[in-house]
Amino acid sequence: MRKFTQLNSVVTPLDRANVDTDAIIPKQFLKSIQRAGFGPNAFDEWRYLDHGEPGMDNSVRPLNPDFVLNQPRFQGAQILLARENFGCGSSREHAPWALEDYGFRVIIAPTFADIFFNNCFKNGLLPIRLDADKVDTLFKAIAAKDDFKLTVDLENQAITLPDGMVYAFEVDAFRKHCLLNGLDDIGLTLQHVAEIQAFEAKRHAAQPWLVA
């Protein structure tokens, strides 16, 4: 997994609540057996004017000029700002894969759906929960200032605005450690092989129908 420490970036404002994972990456792209390459199809139905299918040359497809990702000032943004309940719906990890492949490393919203939130941390993406009024302030600030950028510092759990204002954010200590160091869970869990084996043996002795 790619490490995340800090970044300074333009912020793409996606002013919607309940952005679901079907919207982030539509189902026709889930047929891939790869982990990479979903970025060009992130938000496909909102981003392009035609209907997207796997295998198309996305560089020649007609873009929807009204969709925020297509606006020139947000090109290259690594931070996505959205409203409540971001990432609801399907558990498809293709959603964080698509956002990461597009270039986002940070998503800021008042709330996230649980499964999506979990999946982000497995893929070097940092989802940040921020109070709804602060998120609202950020939306307004982006609208007011063309070259608006944020600095996100994971080590210090701080978001710094252009005027020097700092918003602190919470992050689970274990997830922070994994993200700062680019650690995958499996290797960490396998440090506890003996404990898992002992638990399993005890469980199966007590509930023999589980292994019948």
Next chain:
Amino acid sequence: MNAQTLYDKLWHAHVVRQDADGTALIYIDRHLVHEVTSPQAFEGLKLAGRKLWRVASIMAVADHNVPTTGRDQGITDPIARLQVETLDKNCADFGVNEFKMSDVRQGIVHVVGPEQGATLPGMTVVCGDSHTSTHGAFAALAHGIGTSEVEHVMATQCLVAKKSKAMLVKVEGLLGKGVTAKDVALAIIGKIGTAGGTGFAIEFAGSAIRGLSMEGRMTLCNMAIEGGARAGLVAADQTTIDYLKGRPYAPKADVWEQAVAYWNTLHSDAGAVFDAVVELDATDIKPQVTWGTSPEMVVSVDGSVPNPADMTDPVKREGAERALRYMGLEANTPITAIQIDKVFIGSCTNSRIEDLRAAAVVAQGKTVASNVKLALVVPGSGLVKAQAEAEGLDKIFIAAGFEWRDAGCSMCLAMNDDRLNPGERCASTSNRNFEGRQGQGGRTHLVSPAMAAAAAIAGHFVDVSKL
């Protein structure tokens, strides 16, 4: 010991180890696998040279991509075919038990698991699919996971997790005529919102829930995720035990009594404390129809499309305006005045035998309305299909003008050829009315099987409680 919730009991029974900050390793008893969210996990194992920790814990079946018609010709879409073939190959390489497309046991993973007795009370159940919450109907701690976690469970038999909060949703009283578990689920989501259960495991309790069949409880727990909760739960009782007896993967004679004795402890203790409690009166719940692009955008069938202008929260108002534009609906339109183009009866929410029976009762002796271009009935598994045919339900549907298909996820998410065209309006027994879910530009109204069948016959929504 203090009074425990059912969720407490299930959680504590599976903690392998726990750090001071609450991060735990949770042991997983059952892992269900399908073709869409597993290929990258199997590949990760292969690249790292890792093995499956406990191969017998895994049951695999292709469901999302499979065609529901013309099975003998195989899968014509080459990308979908490759994904199903990749599952077949991975299962063969790793020795995983798989029900292939030609197997009568094939079907939607959340129908197949319980039907086989592979989901048992007291288990932890995971699957790379958000509707894994379905299995909580058996007093199992069951939730959806991402592909990285699929790989993690395959390699370690554990998940890294923190304990959720516990919510009690209590529904007391008798459900009225034509009111089903689907209506209860939608009414609950209408009340708590699609994020109302975020961070919680929801236990559904009360006399109305106790009165539901296992099929109904599965429908309810299936929709827990649409209320934001990764896990839904219903306590084990005699209904649970009767359903499981004799199923292929259920405990056999020598350990059956031992298992039942344990299962009978799987309920919240009297006096157990929940972090949140929501109460509904069953007699207030009417057949439900969604009008927007989120399951919380729902009203009773005797109601009307709401007016966004009446909403005070600007984010909600904006969401409702956008939803009405997408859905092609005017504010204040009576629900029963909404004409439909297609009907879908199926999905992991509503494709079990009880669902098909409820729809068949409405369709019997009737004809699908001329404005309805397609009315699909897609059983949840090959065994559900066989059972329905043994009862003659297929003949009722076909005589009425419905198409009778093979098992799979089908038009719930339109990964195969079953889908809506832009602008088409569908009465659907599935679980998500998101933009584009059933096909780009398609308009989904979530309803119960009886409501979907009634809409197919009338050509518009009708109140089944008045039929």
